[in-house]
Amino acid sequence: MPSLGADMDDGTLSQWLVHPGDRVARGDVIAVVETAKSAIEVECFESGTVDALLVDEGTTVPVGTPLARIGPSAEDRPTADRPPSTPLVRRLAQDRHVDLAAVHGSGPGGRITRADVEHAEPELEPARAPERDTTAGPSEPTGTGIRRQQGTESARRRRSRGGAEAKTAPTARPPRPVRSDDSTGQRQAPQRAKSSPLARRLAAELGVDLGEVTGTGRGGTVRAQDVRSAAAAEGAPQPAVPDVARAATARLMSRSKREIPHFYLSTTVDMAAALEWMRARNRELPLSARLVPAALMLKAVALAARKVPELNGHWGVSGFVPAEEVRLGVAVSLRGGGLAAPALAHADALSVAEVMAALKDLVARARGGRLRASETADPSLTVTNLGDQGVEAVFGVVYPPQVALVGLGRIVERPVAVNGLLGVRPVVTATLSADHRAADGATGARLLTTMEKLLQRPEEL
Amino acid sequence: MSTRTRPRAHPDDDTTTYREALREGLREALASDDRVFLMGEDVGRYGGCFGVSLGLLEEFGPERIRDTPLSESAFVGAGIGAALAGMRPVVEIMTVNFSLLALDQILNNAATLRHMSGGQLGVPLVIRMTTGAGRQLAAQHSHSLEGWYAHIPGLRVLAPATIDDARHVLSAALADPDPVLIFEHGSLYNAAGTLDPAVHQVDLDHAAVRRQGTDVTVVAYSGCVSKALEAAEELAGEGIGAEVVDLRTLRPLDDATIVGSVRRTHRAVVVDEGWRSGSLSAEIESRICEQAFFELDAPVERVCSAEVPIPYARRLEEAALPQSAGIMAAARRVVG
Amino acid sequence: MNHDQAKAFVRQAVQRVVPDADFAGLDPGVPLRDALELDSLDFLEFVEALAELSGTELTEDDHPALGTWDGCAARLVAEASASAQGRSA
Numbered sequence: 001m002p003s004l005g006a007d008m009d010d011g012t013l014s015q016w017l018v019h020p021g022d023r024v025a026r027g028d029v030i031a032v033v034e035t036a037k038s039a040i041e042v043e044c045f046e047s048g049t050v051d052a053l054l055v056d057e058g059t060t061v062p063v064g065t066p067l068a069r070i071g072p073s074a075e076d077r078p079t080a081d082r083p084p085s086t087p088l089v090r091r092l093a094q095d096r097h098v099d100l101a102a103v104h105g106s107g108p109g110g111r112i113t114r115a116d117v118e119h120a121e122p123e124l125e126p127a128r129a130p131e132r133d134t135t136a137g138p139s140e141p142t143g144t145g146i147r148r149q150q151g152t153e154s155a156r157r158r159r160s161r162g163g164a165e166a167k168t169a170p171t172a173r174p175p176r177p178v179r180s181d182d183s184t185g186q187r188q189a190p191q192r193a194k195s196s197p198l199a200r201r202l203a204a205e206l207g208v209d210l211g212e213v214t215g216t217g218r219g220g221t222v223r224a225q226d227v228r229s230a231a232a233a234e235g236a237p238q239p240a241v242p243d244v245a246r247a248a249t250a251r252l253m254s255r256s257k258r259e260i261p262h263f264y265l266s267t268t269v270d271m272a273a274a275l276e277w278m279r280a281r282n283r284e285l286p287l288s289a290r291l292v293p294a295a296l297m298l299k300a301v302a303l304a305a306r307k308v309p310e311l312n313g314h315w316g317v318s319g320f321v322p323a324e325e326v327r328l329g330v331a332v333s334l335r336g337g338g339l340a341a342p343a344l345a346h347a348d349a350l351s352v353a354e355v356m357a358a359l360k361d362l363v364a365r366a367r368g369g370r371l372r373a374s375e376t377a378d379p380s381l382t383v384t385n386l387g388d389q390g391v392e393a394v395f396g397v398v399y400p401p402q403v404a405l406v407g408l409g410r411i412v413e414r415p416v417a418v419n420g421l422l423g424v425r426p427v428v429t430a431t432l433s434a435d436h437r438a439a440d441g442a443t444g445a446r447l448l449t450t451m452e453k454l455l456q457r458p459e460e461l
Numbered sequence: 462m463s464t465r466t467r468p469r470a471h472p473d474d475d476t477t478t479y480r481e482a483l484r485e486g487l488r489e490a491l492a493s494d495d496r497v498f499l500m501g502e503d504v505g506r507y508g509g510c511f512g513v514s515l516g517l518l519e520e521f522g523p524e525r526i527r528d529t530p531l532s533e534s535a536f537v538g539a540g541i542g543a544a545l546a547g548m549r550p551v552v553e554i555m556t557v558n559f560s561l562l563a564l565d566q567i568l569n570n571a572a573t574l575r576h577m578s579g580g581q582l583g584v585p586l587v588i589r590m591t592t593g594a595g596r597q598l599a600a601q602h603s604h605s606l607e608g609w610y611a612h613i614p615g616l617r618v619l620a621p622a623t624i625d626d627a628r629h630v631l632s633a634a635l636a637d638p639d640p641v642l643i644f645e646h647g648s649l650y651n652a653a654g655t656l657d658p659a660v661h662q663v664d665l666d667h668a669a670v671r672r673q674g675t676d677v678t679v680v681a682y683s684g685c686v687s688k689a690l691e692a693a694e695e696l697a698g699e700g701i702g703a704e705v706v707d708l709r710t711l712r713p714l715d716d717a718t719i720v721g722s723v724r725r726t727h728r729a730v731v732v733d734e735g736w737r738s739g740s741l742s743a744e745i746e747s748r749i750c751e752q753a754f755f756e757l758d759a760p761v762e763r764v765c766s767a768e769v770p771i772p773y774a775r776r777l778e779e780a781a782l783p784q785s786a787g788i789m790a791a792a793r794r795v796v797g
Numbered sequence: 798m799n800h801d802q803a804k805a806f807v808r809q810a811v812q813r814v815v816p817d818a819d820f821a822g823l824d825p826g827v828p829l830r831d832a833l834e835l836d837s838l839d840f841l842e843f844v845e846a847l848a849e850l851s852g853t854e855l856t857e858d859d860h861p862a863l864g865t866w867d868g869c870a871a872r873l874v875a876e877a878s879a880s881a882q883g884r885s886a
Contacts, residue, residue, distance in 0.1 A: 086754075198727050198758040217759065217797045224727060224758045282857040287845045290857065292837040363838050390831070 195222035277458035295356035302347035304451040329379025343379035393429040403438035407431040482628035500527035501553030537563035572615030595648035600770035608741035622686035646684035674702030681732040682708035692788035737765035762791035798877040803870035810846035
């Protein structure tokens with residue numbers, strides 16, 4: 001089960017498009033997976049023959065669970081399950097947001113080593129597995145990639161705002177109690193539920209999501225009995241109708257507030273110049289290419305992030321790691337609830353027109369549940385724009401493992417003193433929520449003021 | 462030595478002691494094979510400093526029960542020479558602490574000659590020595606260094622923990638064409654019990670499961686086996702089923718029995734009277750992690766001696782050694 | 798183009814953006830963006846759709862007039878009659 005971002009813990013295999021014995025080529029779409037937010041077609045990036053489908057349709061499995069086993073050729077051969085990963089590898093993978101299911105294990109028996117995880121970083125794209133030795137050894141399961149979904153019925157349903165339909169999607173799973181947080185705050189690295197090796201093996205065998213299991217061992221460690229109980233409970237009828245997207249948001253935001261010491265800054269940005277420039281541009285542009293203020297502001301944030309790299313990156317076990325590019329996350333509210341924050345890659349290098357086009361495309365596809373894997377990979381900085389909902393300021397919650405979030409309010413006309421004269425100008429309140437572990441207020445202030453200055457010279461954006 | 466004890470006669474019942482069982486083993490070996498002889502400090506006229514060989518001089522004569530000078534290197538070397546020449550010597554070293562004086566002979570000659578001669582020379586030597594604490598004999602007589610010997614390829618290292626094993630360990634050791642070290646725990650000599658008449662030999666290749674249990678494997682050997690069994694008995698009252706594995710042979714380790722038990726219980730406590738750092742317990746824990754990592758439902762716990770020279774004062778000595786209370790606490794931690 | 802025809806265009810344009818938008822109880826005088834939770838991108842998409850469906854040219858400066866269902870319809874009718882007069886003139 002591929003991961004689509006920090007807030008995805010599991011996915012539901014809604015449809016298999018191949019059968020055991022089928023030959024598949026790299027890039028073939030082999031299954032449809034439903035996540036909390038969207039339906040996604042899963043492609044394999046190995047060629048071979050489908051040995052076995054390991055997950056039944058309609059089953060929800062944790063990220064990292066092998067979905068199918070693809071053998072190098074059609075001939076029968078002894079098969080072996082992918083060895084469970086070690087605690088170190090799993091922690092590394094989580095910290096670095098590497099999808100273990102997509103990592104080729106170079107260790108004994110295909111076990112994923114620490115180096116494999118490190119090499120899988122920073123891009124989420126899994127490393128291309130080396131040529132297989134087709135003459136020896138048990139076949140290994142191959143990882144799966146993702147490609148955009150062509151618009152399934154379920155995606156359409158998610159876009160609908162009725163809500164009831166989407167909520168009763170057959171694949172959704174009721175929420176189980178989120179494990180109690182026993183953290184004493186001694187470690188600031190991203191929290192990971194401790195689980196015994198046996199518990200992990202059982203969880204994989206029983207299809208139990210360890211993140212959802214309440215640990216009763218020392219320090220909340222999940223043990224074998226906990227997994228068995230959870231598996232038994234899962235079989236029992238569940239009373240409530242789930243809201244999976246809500247649960248995903250809840251988990252991620254809880255983690256953020258649990259781990260990240262936030263600080264908040266706010267400034268008022270005069271938008272007169274920017275809007276004037278935008279309107280002039282829009283008069284010349286065809287309707288389909290017209291700009292909205294959000295595009296200008298996003299571009300300004302992206303440029304500011306490039307100039308203040310201390311806030312553009314991720315917090316990991318060894319502290320802050322600056323990102324190599326500006327991947328601007330755009331918080332998109334989904335119809336029917338929930339949030340997605342897909343990323344605009346290289347946002348600082350795009351022209352305003354390109355940002356606008358990319359934004360339209362991204363928002364449409366986020367709502368349609370057709371995001372690409374590359375877009376769901378972690379952004380380096382997220383922008384939330386609640387201005388469209390009519391509020392003047394938004395003080396957001398940082399998306400871990402990012403360290404900052406820029407909030408943009410509604411553009412409003414306000415009396416403003418300019419050059420000693422009172423005038424009515426369009427202004428917007430820009431805020432910054434930031435992780436105090438990674439940066440101080442002065443750094444945050446630099447980001448906001450840089451952005452403000454950029455918006456005074458829109459023609460240079 | 463002040464702990465010399467006269468052999469007890471048991472005219473009225475068939476109970477015996479660990480010491481008597483060892484002596485019976487010696488007597489049997491001396492009687493059945495005239496290549497076998499015993500030598501060491503005070504093994505003859507004094508009867509052995511722990512009384513194991515008491516009466517054997519009278520029975521077998523000074524040619525076969527030989528008192529040696531206080532020179533471990535010399536008499537172990539002599540034993541190696543005799544073994545090379547076709548004899549089946551049994552050499553007694555008073556305690557493992559003093560065996561270090563003979564370490565050069567044991568490691569550089571006894572353990573290596575088979576390999577260095579391309580298989581031409583074998584050293585069928587048996588060395589018995591006392592190990593362990595618990596008798597207020599202080600640091601020079603109380604350490605548990607058998608783990609060091611278990612490090613050495615070319616040696617077989619035995620640690621009988623029961624009266625049956627004590628009775629039959631020697632014949633099995635003498636049957637080995639290569640050097641064998643037998644560690645007798647000093648606190649066990651007076652342990653009394655009944656020999657099982659059905660047992661006629663000891664299986665040196667396998668660790669013994671002394672008690673079955675489903676919740677935690679307690680691996681112990683030598684003097685700690687009885688402590689582990691005591692702990693297991695107490696734990697049973699708390700609803701924790703402890704399986705006690707007696708290693709019996711410290712080298713080569715019986716991985717299959719240890720790991721097999723852990724596969725059933727998913728938790729392990731390793732008890733070792735040696736010091737924790739670089740100990741046999743570390744080796745056992747490593748093997749459990751190597752071979753049964755994905756069977757473990759809790760980190761492996763160890764109960765070892767405190768990292769101090771074993772103290773003389775009784776309370777301090779007790780505090781420094783693994784005790785059943787510590788084993789129980791460790792078992793409770795892993796079972797949770 | 799009469800007012801009802803114009804309102805039908807508006808409804809169709811909105812439904813391109815929000816397929817299951819419910820017009821049954823919609824007050825033609827309330828702001829569309831609030832009632833239907835359209836963000837700026839949705840609104841742009843709506844204007845685009847409306848222009849295409851009705852064949853009307855809508856500029857940035859028209860946006861304020863397009864705030865309500867009625868406002869949109871009125872703008873379309875006005876534009877249609879203006880261009881008709883232009884042709885007849």
